[in-house]
Amino acid sequence: MLIPHPILGLRDAQEFTYLGDAALIDRPDGLANPEAFHDYLYLRDNPAGIHRELWFHEQGDRSWIVVTRNTVTHEILGAVLAQDVARARGRSR
Amino acid sequence: MRFSALRVFREALTGHKGWTPTWRDPDPQPSYDIIIVGGGGHGLAAAYYLAKEFRRARIAVLERGWIGGGNVGRNTTIIRSNYLLDGNQPFYEFSMKLWEGLEQDFNYNAMVSQRGILNLFHTDAQRDAYTRRGNAMILHGADAELLDREQVRAMYPFLNFDHARFPIKGGLLQRRGGTARHDAVAWGYARGADEHGVDIIQNCAVTGFRIRNGRVLGVETTRGYIGALKVGIAVAGNSSTVMAMAGLRLPIESHVLQAFVTEGLKPVIDGVMTFGAGHFYVSQSDKGGLVFGGDIDGYNSYAQRGNLPVIEDVAEGGMALMPMIGRARLLRTWGGIMDMSMDGSPFIDRTPVEGLYFNGGWCYGGFKATPASGYCFAHLIARDEPHPTAVAYRLDRFRRGAMIDEKGQGAQPNLH
Ligand SMILES: Cc1cc2nc3c(=O)[nH]c(=O)nc-3n(C[C@H](O)[C@H](O)[C@H](O)COP(=O)(O)OP(=O)(O)OC[C@H]3O[C@@H](n4cnc5c(N)ncnc54)[C@H](O)[C@@H]3O)c2cc1C
Numbered sequence: 001m002l003i004p005h006p007i008l009g010l011r012d013a014q015e016f017t018y019l020g021d022a023a024l025i026d027r028p029d030g031l032a033n034p035e036a037f038h039d040y041l042y043l044r045d046n047p048a049g050i051h052r053e054l055w056f057h058e059q060g061d062r063s064w065i066v067v068t069r070n071t072v073t074h075e076i077l078g079a080v081l082a083q084d085v086a087r088a089r090g091r092s093r
Numbered sequence: 094m095r096f097s098a099l100r101v102f103r104e105a106l107t108g109h110k111g112w113t114p115t116w117r118d119p120d121p122q123p124s125y126d127i128i129i130v131g132g133g134g135h136g137l138a139a140a141y142y143l144a145k146e147f148r149r150a151r152i153a154v155l156e157r158g159w160i161g162g163g164n165v166g167r168n169t170t171i172i173r174s175n176y177l178l179d180g181n182q183p184f185y186e187f188s189m190k191l192w193e194g195l196e197q198d199f200n201y202n203a204m205v206s207q208r209g210i211l212n213l214f215h216t217d218a219q220r221d222a223y224t225r226r227g228n229a230m231i232l233h234g235a236d237a238e239l240l241d242r243e244q245v246r247a248m249y250p251f252l253n254f255d256h257a258r259f260p261i262k263g264g265l266l267q268r269r270g271g272t273a274r275h276d277a278v279a280w281g282y283a284r285g286a287d288e289h290g291v292d293i294i295q296n297c298a299v300t301g302f303r304i305r306n307g308r309v310l311g312v313e314t315t316r317g318y319i320g321a322l323k324v325g326i327a328v329a330g331n332s333s334t335v336m337a338m339a340g341l342r343l344p345i346e347s348h349v350l351q352a353f354v355t356e357g358l359k360p361v362i363d364g365v366m367t368f369g370a371g372h373f374y375v376s377q378s379d380k381g382g383l384v385f386g387g388d389i390d391g392y393n394s395y396a397q398r399g400n401l402p403v404i405e406d407v408a409e410g411g412m413a414l415m416p417m418i419g420r421a422r423l424l425r426t427w428g429g430i431m432d433m434s435m436d437g438s439p440f441i442d443r444t445p446v447e448g449l450y451f452n453g454g455w456c457y458g459g460f461k462a463t464p465a466s467g468y469c470f471a472h473l474i475a476r477d478e479p480h481p482t483a484v485a486y487r488l489d490r491f492r493r494g495a496m497i498d499e500k501g502q503g504a505q506p507n508l509h
Contacts (some may be wrong), residue, residue, distance in 0.1 A: 001392075001400060012402075013392075013400070013402070014402045017503075018391050018392045020346060020505075020506070020507070022392065038492050039342075041435075041491075041504050041505060042344040042435050042491045043342040043343070043344060043470060044346065045332035046343070046345060046346050046347055046393060047333075047334070047348075048331075048334050048395040051393055053392070053393065054146070069392075070308075071347070071393045071394050071395050072395045072396060073327060073396065074394065074400070075398055
């Protein structure tokens with residue numbers, strides 16, 4: 001698989017490590033709401049089809065990327081910087 | 094129809110005209126007492142034990158494709174009970190005992206071969222870890238032997254003992270471990286279940302559940318609605334998508350695992366062997382092919398095929414362990430979809446929907462579990478209480494902090 005890195009262009013997926021469901025960006029306060037934290041950590045999206053997921057460019061520029069990929073065909077439909085996703089949700093970094 | 098040596102002899106003399114189909118091909122009834130969804134090893138075994146051990150009921154197995162076309166027909170056939178943790182080891186040892194009597198029990202040749210499984214270690218720390226594991230196995234009534242380097246050399250003289258980075262220091266051997274013929278396990282359970290009156294319905298995908306007042310009434314399928322008092326789900330890699338139809342989210346991700354087989358070679362590896370410094374394991378089939386595998390690809394997938402980097406990684410592991418494997422030609426590679434759970438251990442449990450039961454999260458190790466998983470799932474469905482060896486396999490264990498994390502990796506399914 002080739003991941004279209006938003007800054008570096010097409011990169012081999014082997015340069016990245018995989019974390020999973022992009023919803024992991026939105027971590028709830030586990031002390032205030034343990035139940036929400038349980039669901040956040042353990043009950044992730046696992047669709048057959050379009051999936052938004054976090055990849056880390058470990059052997060590259062070490063940025064986190066949100067990749068949109070079809071889990072049935074492995075086709076990669078897009079990639080954006082995770083920090084841009086987080087900022088668009090009102091986070092400071 | 095019972096299989097026996099006498100029967101084979103008689104058929105040989107009469108032109109093999111007396112063999113009948115191994116199971117019937119019935120149309121679905123309007124309703125059943127119990128429906129099992131998924132005609133893999135676990136679903137078929139559950140139906141078999143339900144019908145044989147627990148109670149006479151009207152039972153059906155619904156399979157989307159053909160039985161045995163999922164992971165049960167794609168795995169590398171290793172059976173073992175060499176786990177460490179309390180929640181796991183008694184269950185896998187129960188499974189091993191069922192394997193030992195399986196062929197007599199269901200009167201079918203599943204080619205169960207207790208050829209031994211050897212886990213190699215390469216450092217002193219790893220020796221300590223395997224010593225501890227071996228002790229845990231023995232305490233739970235399984236067998237384990239710690240071999241030193243020379244004992245391993247006597248078994249497999251061709252291994253790369255003096256690898257500069259990963260010298261072989263010994264191994265943990267479970268002699269009762271080994272392999273079984275995967276397809277025949279599915280067929281044997283299917284035949285046994287059919288003989289006890291279970292309807293095995295192929296080309297019948299479940300597309301939804303009918304649930305009223307928190308209770309399951311039946312399933313929508315590509316062959317129409319089928320009513321049921323109880324429904325058990327055993328769909329392996331499709332667990333999340335099927336349970337989503339009942340409105341449930343699971344602590345599971347689907348990942349692809351690949352396997353490999355070489356052209357047929359003369360006998361060279363008579364047991365099963367795992368490399369301790371990378372992810373590579375190998376055995377030799379009765380046809381002579383070296384059957385081997387390694388890591389899952391590592392990203393969510395429903396594709397039933399993997400990518401080249403993992404093939405390269407597995408080949409590197411093979412070359413580090415036994416350089417002569419480089420001369421063998423690869424015949425085929427394929428992939429299957431694993432239901433990887435958040436702690437690497439499975440689930441056999443009730444669900445919040447009354448009458449709906451779930452079996453899944455088997456990761457890449459569910460073949461060895463097939464007999465016990467079927468037995469314990471049948472126990473749960475018939476009696477509404479878990480079998481003593483499967484009490485830890487609850488869906489709410491993360492909420493309670495009672496994970497069964499053999500590898501100590503945390504909630505990261507692709508690392509288990
Ligand atoms: C390459 C590879 C190597 C492996 N090696 C080993 C090993 O050496 N040792 C070991 O112990 N384990 C191994 N495993 C794991 C093991 O194969 C699985 O854990 C186990 O087979 C899963 O249970 P099953 O047999 O019931 O699954 P499956 O055979 O996958 O059965 C599930 C069935 O459900 C059906 N289904 C899905 N959705 C629906 C629906 N909506 N309606 C109706 N039916 C549906 C599918 O078609 C499928 O037939 C390996 C797996 C793979 C892929």
